[in-house]
Amino acid sequence: MTAVATPDRSPRATARAWNVAGLIVTAIIALLWLVPLLWAVDTALKPEGETTKIPVTWWSDNLGFEAFRKVFTESDLVRWFLNSTVVAAGVTVLVLVTASMAAYGFARTEFRGRKVLLAVVVAGIMVPPQVLVVPLFREMLGLGLVDTYWAMILPQVAAPAMVFILKKFFDGLPRELEEAARVDGASPWRLYWQIVLPLSRPVLAAVGIFTFIFTWNNFFWPFLAVSDPDLMTIPVGLATVQSSYGLRYAQIMASAVLGGLPLLVAYVFFQRDIIRSVAHTGLSGT
Template sequence: MATTDVPGSRRSGISAAAPPRRAGRVGTNGGKNFNRVAGVLLAVCAVIWLIPSLWAIKTSFTANAVSALGTQAILRDLNPTLASYSSLLGGGDLWNWYLASFITSTLSAALVVTFASMAAFAISRMRFRGRNVVFVLLLAGIMVPADVLIIPIFQLLNSVGLLNTYWAVIFPQVSSVIALFVFKQFFDGLPKELEEAARLDGASNWRIYRSVIMPLSRPVLSAMAIVTFVGVWNNLILPLFVLSNPDLMTIPVGLATVQGSFGQRFSDIQASTILGALPLVVLFVIFQRRIVEGVAGTGLKG
């Protein structure tokens, strides 16, 4: 049988059906090199992040008299002590701060998840006039710095008699536009066939939200609850303005007073900082998989 030569069908004596010999190796080597570079950069970033943390831990286990002498004295000290932790944990104020932070953070997270998911469901799954305008106006709130609103929030809370209460910390943080946006992105990716089937069975909007949408949204619910909890726990400006009762102070406000009163007692300051951040570290270690799953499922990755 005669063989017909097609232009470009032979390349250096190799049939066109045969793949290029080095293409696979180049692709494999390129992927390995990228992984190596990414691993090196990740290790460098991890070391840069760990150095301040390790320094804080080392200082917290050093006596105040030694830490006041400077960096070299802290590095040379080989006699760790728990004196700073004992004084903080034995004082009693830290436990009140923990309780206040836990109450405000938990209630804020629950309310944010509830109201943000409801608003996102209305914007994502319901059709009404001005829906896009409402969503754009809500997103415009992201461009307003939260610190600018402190004075109006203070005056409003004062007018309704909520200053020096837990609600003064909780209510201003319930309207989370970021949480609403994340929920909407997630709801937009859910199959509409599930909603249509529920409507055919006579389900109302509330029933669809409660029995169809929310069970499918557990990853993003967990992620937003944890992110909100951490944000409220670390908030300093709002509790500092609306709380003056020492028994209601949250961790950031309490630590600010500790740092102001301790002066040159660097070990006590570092110990108080570590105790304040410890619950968040434990929370992230336990729920880090939920956070990753929730963010990955919102559609923010494009």
């Protein structure tokens, strides 16, 4: 009976079995990936005295929002959030303006040295910003910008990969519309502003979202550029939490959860755009 049954199984039954197996494996990995976050939330909801219980337990009779309340009233989290917003928004706007202009210049205009400059910009994609921190810090000292928003914003605007991505997109746009407008006497600035940019909304959104996420989460450079607690961004501020809260784990986890929340909330609302932009910039960048 069993020997006969095996070859008898229809392809559809096999496919069903594969689907169920795939679903189970997926669910197990997803659960493993969610557990650290759930544990952080769970810890944050416990009263301070129960976080270090042995044996480890998920349940407590006294779950509540005490730790979150303390973090909100006692820490600078709101301040850090505002700083992160200023820095990430500033960098994103400057990147969108400068990179799209440069990409248009490289894609649609002719001038002496264009090819060389483009090669220099593309080569810059290889430079890891982390190896530049020492000279960059020295430069900021020299400019008197240490401990300002500018110190965090300006260096992050030099993003050659974004110029490259935008240039590639502009290269792919049909030139007919611009030619027609040019015949009508439109200047290159109008072509850029009224024709090329409106046609490039998807790629501009991708570059903008990607830049915003990376700036928002950037740690190393803002950590060096700023030591004034009033100017710290979320990643930098949270780095000080472990030492300032000592063993108050519920509050530490509450800060961690709150610190990660803004982008997670944004993700829920802009899931499709974020996925598309990360995939797009990731695949065409570097």
